[in-house]
Amino acid sequence: MDLDILKRKLFFMPDATKGAVRYLTTEQLESTGTEAIVTNTLHLLISPGPDTIQQLGGIKKMMNWNGIVFTDSGGFQLFSLLHSKKWEGEIDDNGAVFKSPKQGDIYKLTPETSIDIQMKIGSDVLVALDDCRDTEIEREDAERSVERTLEWAVRCKNHFEKEYGGTQQTDKLLTCVVQGANYLDLREYCAKELVRIGFDGYNFGGYVVNKDGELVEEEMKVVIDNVPEDKIRYAMGVGKPEDIIRGVGLGYNLFDTVLVTRNARHGTVYTSDGILRVKNSEMALDLKPIDSKCSCECCKNYSRAYVHHMLRNGEATALTLLTIHNLTHYQELIEKLNKQKLERISKK
Ligand SMILES: [Zn+2]
Structure with missing residues (x-):
């Protein structure tokens, strides 16, 4: 390796x-x-x-x-x-x-x-x-x-x-x-x-x-x-x-x-528009994905409303999906920063 x-x-x-x-x-x-x-x-x-x-x-x-x-x-x-x-x-x-x-x-x-x-x-x-x-x-x-x-x-x-x-x-x-x-x-x-x-x-x-x-x-x-x-x-x-x-x-x-995974387990997620609290009642009928710009398994397949429902009912699947989302969000941020770093190096 x-x-x-x-x-x-x-x-x-x-x-x-x-x-x-x-x-x-x-x-x-x-x-x-x-x-x-x-x-x-x-x-x-x-x-x-x-x-x-x-x-x-x-x-x-x-x-x-x-x-x-x-x-x-x-x-x-x-x-x-x-x-x-x-x-x-x-x-x-x-x-x-x-x-x-x-x-x-x-x-x-x-x-x-x-x-x-x-x-x-x-x-x-x-x-x-x-x-x-x-x-x-x-x-x-x-x-x-x-x-x-x-x-x-x-x-x-x-x-x-x-x-x-x-x-x-x-x-x-x-x-x-x-x-x-x-x-x-x-x-x-x-x-x-x-x-x-x-x-x-x-x-x-x-x-x-x-x-x-x-x-x-x-x-x-x-x-x-x-x-x-x-x-x-x-x-x-x-x-x-x-x-x-x-x-x-x-x-x-x-x-x-630990924040990224711990927050996911509490229903707090990072999105391209800032922080979203999936437990909040306004999510109950929201058919949008957690983050429309995200390509993770959660955002590709499920609505905020569905994850909100699972989270409110203590379904462990919601914790899995939100952890996947938060980690994907972090890794996409790192990838973006990596690209910017490479561009800076190549311009030097
Ligand atoms: Zn996502």
Whole structure:
């Protein structure tokens, strides 16, 4: 698989958190134009477990998915759950030890085990474990998070190279996460140090929107200004269509958000005329498709009225159709932005 394409083209990756995009079969996922997905290391660690996935031939075989698979490091979710005390566990310089809330089993996530888990899952692009914090934290905490993230990045890279032969032997890519909360100088320092260590990609980590829901553009700019253009530049968790456009403008090329599928499940869809709420009563007799400019299975075959009726009655088919629609809308946006990018390059 040519993974270098991830460094050149724009991609939007739906979240297949537990190895599935909710309510879609893999074939339906492909029909939306999706070429890459991101799965959640922490969730897959707990169930079905990396050993089981490995025995099943890896995540791609398990899912019957021929596209690209990213795994996150497990850091973002775990550390936000532990820092907010929603989950029981401890974090120190070596990593995290935590208890799964359902079964009560004890797990250990260190830079080395994070790489081992991602290798067993069988993803194409791995992410080095980072120490993720809230955006608005004291400087001292942000400094500690950056230092730990850098130490762990080195340990991940060393382990990936020593145990598996690195990018050359595995045909996989290893990316890292830039931390630093909202301290611009720390973001810059973290980005520069990670570039010095050397990775296949640099991901903007932490929270991408502030308390008011606005994209943290200044922080994102400082990071992108300090990483090479010929590597993956992943804006993790971005975002709304207008934020993706801004992210592309800054120079990021990879995006993911739970919003697109979560909104679909709540009946909120993106169209060429803006946002539409399919549950609203004015849809009850509307024979138009969700978006007349969209070519997805939902818009080609069904009226707003029918989907509205199914949604109001809790029919899971409505969630499938709206997820297909929202993902198709996102992938069409990405395709348009890709074309514009290519045109700009050819004019230069
Ligand atoms: Zn559609």
